[in-house]
Amino acid sequence: MIRVGIAGATGYTGLELLRICSHHPEVEIIWATSDSYSGIELGNYCPAWQGRTCMVLEKPDMEEMAREVDVVFLGLPHGVSMDYVPAIFPHAKVIDLGADFRIQNLETYEKYYGLHHKLPTVVREAVYGLPEIYRQKIKTAQIIANPGCYPTSIIIPLYPLLKNQIIQPEIIADSKSGVTGAGKKPTEVTHFCEIDGSFKAYKIGEHRHQPEIQEQLSSAYGGSVDIVFTPHLLPIKRGILSTIYVQGDPSVSEKEMWKIIENFYHNEPWVRVYPLGQFPELKWVLGSNFCDIGLKKVDKKHFVIVSAIDNLTKGASGQAVQNMNILFGVDERVGLPSSVLYP
Amino acid sequence: MIRVGIAGATGYTGLELLRICSHHPEVEIIWATSDSYSGIELGNYCPAWQGRTCMVLEKPDMEEMAREVDVVFLGLPHGVSMDYVPAIFPHAKVIDLGADFRIQNLETYEKYYGLHHKLPTVVREAVYGLPEIYRQKIKTAQIIANPGCYPTSIIIPLYPLLKNQIIQPEIIADSKSGVTGAGKKPTEVTHFCEIDGSFKAYKIGEHRHQPEIQEQLSSAYGGSVDIVFTPHLLPIKRGILSTIYVQGDPSVSEKEMWKIIENFYHNEPWVRVYPLGQFPELKWVLGSNFCDIGLKKVDKKHFVIVSAIDNLTKGASGQAVQNMNILFGVDERVGLPSSVLYP
Amino acid sequence: MIRVGIAGATGYTGLELLRICSHHPEVEIIWATSDSYSGIELGNYCPAWQGRTCMVLEKPDMEEMAREVDVVFLGLPHGVSMDYVPAIFPHAKVIDLGADFRIQNLETYEKYYGLHHKLPTVVREAVYGLPEIYRQKIKTAQIIANPGCYPTSIIIPLYPLLKNQIIQPEIIADSKSGVTGAGKKPTEVTHFCEIDGSFKAYKIGEHRHQPEIQEQLSSAYGGSVDIVFTPHLLPIKRGILSTIYVQGDPSVSEKEMWKIIENFYHNEPWVRVYPLGQFPELKWVLGSNFCDIGLKKVDKKHFVIVSAIDNLTKGASGQAVQNMNILFGVDERVGLPSSVLYP
Amino acid sequence: MIRVGIAGATGYTGLELLRICSHHPEVEIIWATSDSYSGIELGNYCPAWQGRTCMVLEKPDMEEMAREVDVVFLGLPHGVSMDYVPAIFPHAKVIDLGADFRIQNLETYEKYYGLHHKLPTVVREAVYGLPEIYRQKIKTAQIIANPGCYPTSIIIPLYPLLKNQIIQPEIIADSKSGVTGAGKKPTEVTHFCEIDGSFKAYKIGEHRHQPEIQEQLSSAYGGSVDIVFTPHLLPIKRGILSTIYVQGDPSVSEKEMWKIIENFYHNEPWVRVYPLGQFPELKWVLGSNFCDIGLKKVDKKHFVIVSAIDNLTKGASGQAVQNMNILFGVDERVGLPSSVLYP
Structure with missing residues (x-):
């Protein structure tokens, strides 16, 4: 134990x-x-x-x-x-x-x-605690820096693409988060009557997760990656859905781009790459430790990637326990929630 | 002006x-x-x-x-x-x-x-500012005590029935309110993540509006009225719906009971008594100054009354402006919102 | 297996x-x-x-x-x-x-x-599948009629009180349910824009669960019990909270009434009787198989009881699996969700 | 009349x-x-x-x-x-x-x-009914094609920038809409339990409003404009917030870009350009006919523009009445809602 x-x-x-x-x-x-x-x-x-x-x-x-x-x-x-x-x-x-x-x-x-x-x-x-990427280092770490919620949703789908240098190092990430991301302390921003029925962008281009994302993406790419990152606040409790816009060479097909992600995560227990034509929705991940990914080529060079996580699970405590499993030689699937509470 | x-x-x-x-x-x-x-x-x-x-x-x-x-x-x-x-x-x-x-x-x-x-x-x-009941006194008042939101939703439907002593002076009022009733100051109770998707009763039998309701109902009845009052917190911003349980003599029909309310409010611009068989829903009053009322006889002696208001409008500021209209000799319909924002 | x-x-x-x-x-x-x-x-x-x-x-x-x-x-x-x-x-x-x-x-x-x-x-x-009451019969049943969701939330708190004849056989149950209770088939009633931000009572005094409740309560009491039952539709997905109004002899204290319920369910794994002064909220049961109960004496004779369940779990599928456990000699706690997804 | x-x-x-x-x-x-x-x-x-x-x-x-x-x-x-x-x-x-x-x-x-x-x-x-752009033609039109809701939220902020050719003709528009955009007919998609607490992108790169947006933006620019358009479904009833990513020459300052939009709409009654540093939120426009716009330069060349409308008002019926006012020589401000129902 x-x-x-x-x-x-x-x-x-x-x-x-x-x-x-x-x-x-x-x-x-x-x-x-x-x-x-x-x-x-x-x-x-x-x-x-x-x-x-x-x-x-x-x-x-x-x-x-x-x-x-x-x-x-x-x-x-x-x-x-x-x-x-x-x-x-x-x-x-x-x-x-x-x-x-x-x-x-x-x-x-x-x-x-x-x-x-x-x-x-x-x-x-300290080792950056993204198990799918830093598993080997995590095994022997003394201290693990568990990733931020937004970064988890953005780095997981982009890592294989940047590592393979198949996309340009210029990314637009439009992310939407539930209110638990703002913590439990009551503030004017998190008052029910200020959130319910509304929606907004915030800290555009200046959120604290931006440098974390940038450092990780640049490390994957082996060179500086520009990221435009816009967080938004959804009138829901849990979940982050990131819509990510990347550019590839016109010769790269939708299938090829998808294959790179799919191959990279094929054996991962907590990353699900959706078949082409299907896309994640928050309700399919909430309460679970999954990161779900979908992809589409929308014109000659633009690809749209959609990723979804539960910000408190894969985006925080679930990933932390996944890291703990690695640290102590326990199968990564053990003890982590795979069910969602749907509906 | x-x-x-x-x-x-x-x-x-x-x-x-x-x-x-x-x-x-x-x-x-x-x-x-x-x-x-x-x-x-x-x-x-x-x-x-x-x-x-x-x-x-x-x-x-x-x-x-x-x-x-x-x-x-x-x-x-x-x-x-x-x-x-x-x-x-x-x-x-x-x-x-x-x-x-x-x-x-x-x-x-x-x-x-x-x-x-x-x-x-x-x-x-001070004059209690329920226009439908105290209109004459309001006209010449120096100070008007605008009623509480819960009391407005409960007193309006019950007043004619108690005045006519057609129901027993023993009332159960089960009221459900939106979160604006708790005010704009952020607290642990009003945090979005504590409200959304949940529901609760609170201050059962000890809410501050209880003595206000009791005083007014007793005055209508001409004797002490017992009220069991349970407020609840709805995961919505605006609106109070009160479900009220009263008892009448078995000889009193649904139609008679309904007639007493309907006649009393027939010419009132801001009270709508629904036809028998129809009941108020919050979406039909939100943003407006209406108090909507429905009634049903459910067994030999029990009648269920449903009333709905917007707690910030008829339950607070709309009623305040209605009182102002009376104070200054302006038609009570003037300047008050009759439209709802539906959907 | x-x-x-x-x-x-x-x-x-x-x-x-x-x-x-x-x-x-x-x-x-x-x-x-x-x-x-x-x-x-x-x-x-x-x-x-x-x-x-x-x-x-x-x-x-x-x-x-x-x-x-x-x-x-x-x-x-x-x-x-x-x-x-x-x-x-x-x-x-x-x-x-x-x-x-x-x-x-x-x-x-x-x-x-x-x-x-x-x-x-x-x-x-057929055996009525409320394990806390019909456990012995369930063990050998060929067919189990799993209770309705509203009835579960109302019968569990009232059964010990009626069995002991400590309350009058005249009950008012004001119940509020999430929308999953209406099923998955899309209708005008369940359209997001018709539910969100609104609230209503429906089928007042004529809901199909009323005779089911009445039959069970009368059986507990050993005589006819009158029930006034008003269901309401909450703008949430899961959960039923019932606020129940009962009358006892003025000599019966809050503590005594509470003790009767508490003793009855003391060893039950899926019923939690809250300490006096505390009351259930939906967020403490959603996703779990618990039925939570709170009680308060509000005047000389009236007691308010609040019960909360997840309508899909203890109110349907969880209770069904609990029944299955009994049928096949498995500990009733096994395999049933005790965690809620909070927040 | x-x-x-x-x-x-x-x-x-x-x-x-x-x-x-x-x-x-x-x-x-x-x-x-x-x-x-x-x-x-x-x-x-x-x-x-x-x-x-x-x-x-x-x-x-x-x-x-x-x-x-x-x-x-x-x-x-x-x-x-x-x-x-x-x-x-x-x-x-x-x-x-x-x-x-x-x-x-x-x-x-x-x-x-x-x-x-x-x-x-x-x-x-037919005249495309965006009053701020086609006012002169609308005056004498026999038939007005009232714009789509998404296009309204995207074309209004971009028109002056493309007209002035100060941004590149390559746009990414990430739009989020309330559920009323899907109409009143109940479907599996609009079921309360499928929407509440969730969020998704849909019809990525293939929504019917995309060619409408493209035609209008290209006409403004005087040449073909590429648009990547991703609509999303918010768990709210009303409102569209579009987050738009554009690129300008590094020499163009935030202030200059802002000035172009601000000058263009300075005298418009229904477009509000927010001071730099402030951004629209849906709650500030819902129920009103306003289109609110905010802008920020986030790196050497990228600008993020946020626009917000009520999809049923400025995105549909409000704009239709604004067009009617123009058609019949009535001041455009007359009869249109400027208040929001906040909170």
């Missing part, structure tokens, strides 16, 4: 970790922390757990608690994770669901997150 | 007052105040107004501002309204959309709202 | 059966039928299944297919189930999710469903 | 025409037709109208009915409009909300709509 600690268990990614880990046959949840709700039973904080567990949320004390576990999931605001890591490192592996260790270029990190980074050497040793 | 001032213009009832008053042919909006957004153009606070007005939100200063207007609408938290009233009284009439002057029994008010009432004499002189 | 056949697999209850059975460790799904989609792969009909199964939907032929299984779930329109049963009986047990065998009084059935019943003797031998 | 007839009044665009025309001070609605609901009172078909009108829906008989009016709005399926036109022409002007007269290239029309066009000469004389 893998002994697991969850720091920041009362946020949406923390609760999703609990949902997944509670059904994982190889996991024992040793503790779950909460700054604001320590001392409270999980079933009182979130009645969905009533009658299913007696677990009490604990005040975080990493010096002590890290000794009891094999791995710590950090579901914390950026800037906070880096304070926890040194105390954990001597005892347990770290899977950070925040942004502190995702971006190798520290200048970029500091510019986008407005913080001085305290652990530059840890950044260098 | 009626010169109007709106105190608390950036809350949901304040914005609804602006929506209605801006189309009212007899109204000139002289000022609109906001504690938090004073100095800001309305179109910047709420882009729906961009290009339509240059009005700037002002810091409230009633001593001065009351002189410039004929009537002040107070869209303020309870407890705050009573601080504004003395400065307004020498100069203008008051229509209070809050709870401070709705309940005649001060002990009840103080128990339910947890506040000491500073203006007991003003409470006694 | 229990060999399972699902007739009517492409409706919402059929798809929910597939969701649950596919994770059930003791179940092997032998076949799933569809009149309209036979010959099509499940993953093509419903892409959520892509990459997870190669199952092909089959044309129903009970004579043949019943031989291959231990139990057949019937997810069919009322009137159709009774045509399937005779062919299944020689070979397999039947769990009918429709209404054909729920009501013992055939006259009532024929009046409410507008059909002549072809199998009156089977009705008499 | 302009005497108006509405053919196809019970669809969503027909009902929106009724909403707008009923408040238009210069309009008298003479008749409204419905194939399926003729003989029924509007208030019975759609209870929102109860108590507001006694109008009865009529069976269409254009030979007779066209004589009674000055203008006929056609809210009919494509292919049907062209059957109505000949009978109307001798008596009244035509504003067609369908697609039959929007595309000048008949081959393209026939390919995309799968129909033989019966009135090619009328197509040539």
